[in-house]
Amino acid sequence: xxxxxxxxxxxxxxxxxxxxxxxxxxxxxxxxxxxxxxxxxxxxxxxxxxxxxxxxxxxxxxxxxxxxxxxxxxxxxxxxxxxxxxxxxxxxxxxxxxxxxxxxxxxxxxxxxxxxxxxxxxxxxxxxxxxxxxxxxxxxxxxxxxxxxxxxx
Numbered sequence: 001x002x003x004x005x006x007x008x009x010x011x012x013x014x015x016x017x018x019x020x021x022x023x024x025x026x027x028x029x030x031x032x033x034x035x036x037x038x039x040x041x042x043x044x045x046x047x048x049x050x051x052x053x054x055x056x057x058x059x060x061x062x063x064x065x066x067x068x069x070x071x072x073x074x075x076x077x078x079x080x081x082x083x084x085x086x087x088x089x090x091x092x093x094x095x096x097x098x099x100x101x102x103x104x105x106x107x108x109x110x111x112x113x114x115x116x117x118x119x120x121x122x123x124x125x126x127x128x129x130x131x132x133x134x135x136x137x138x139x140x141x142x143x144x145x146x147x148x149x150x151x152x153x
Contacts, residue, residue, distance in 0.1 A: 063142060065111035067096055071129060073120035086128050093136040112140040 070078040077084045100106045
């Protein structure tokens with residue numbers, strides 16, 4: 001009886017394909033593109049509301065070795081999922097410096113500290129953040145703001 005079923009399949013010209021490799025490839029492509037997506041909003045935090053500026057423009061090129069510090073309205077710093085007082089910022093910055101120095105082709109002098117300060121944070125606190133970074137050897141800074149919407153006349 002099994003031979004008869006094989007003959008019927010052979011005559012009908014219908015062959016069943018195994019879809020497993022196709023499904024595997026689809027999941028691999030999904031994973032591949034998830035890794036390559038530009039996560040420009042990955043460094044953003046819902047507690048931070050950036051000020052608006054007419055001079056704010058997106059950078060021409062991605063910043064090299066960017067370290068994002070987020071200054072809350074309360075005056076604390078968010079870095080890597082942790083919250084620090086500005087006075088205690090030296091510890092995580094020294095850690096970042098050690099990682100940069102241990103990585104071939106990277107240096108503290110080429111790293112950029114990106115400061116995302118909440119619009120309600122005091123301007124003097126931003127200066128304190130910059131001073132703490134400078135104590136640790138960081139020299140390049142970028143401040144973030146929202147681009148003001150331009151009105152068409």
